[in-house]
Amino acid sequence: MRVIAGTCKRIPLKTIEGMETRPTTDRIKETLFNMLQPQLLDAVFVDLFAGSGAIGIEALSRGAKKAYFIEASKAAADCIRQNLERTKLYPQAELLHCDFRQALARLENANVKADLIFMDPPYRHDYEREVLKLLSASSLLTLDTCIVVEAALDTSFSYLEKFGFVCEKQKQYKTNQHVFLHRKE
16 A cells, blocks of 8 residues: 555555455545545545545645544554654644544544545444534534545445435445535535
8 A cells, every 4th residue: 555646655554454444445545536636735634534544644645734533443543653654744644543432522622624524434333424423513514524434335324414414426436435425505
């Protein structure tokens, strides 16, 4: 796994041993960032369930001004630290090694306004629903905040309207999908 584009292009990234995480493939990451590129310059990026940190690091490499990495696993948080050191992006990054609920509360208390939120929670545990419920009343979001959820193909998002979100677009791959959301105006 590597950084695909930007200031850290081609720098290899560490991944976590075992089956606890599923690194996003370079091909899917490239497709995702081609869609996000117009919104990245000087953006505040939140990488929920960050794993190795590859998505947030790609965002920083491509022009985001700040990235928050939220990860509960100690092994994954250590991997993110090593990847931030390897890419020299540590000054633009903040790692919150805690549960996503605590992390979102911390970001709200710090008056962070996110431009982009990416989440790749463990599949089929309904974490994306819980996160979106929390975000529905969060000061972390503005009307312009884009939320991207990576989920299994069979994940239902039928509840979005109830939480005040609208699906702007959906990109399906062989085994998973990216769902792009905004707050309803």
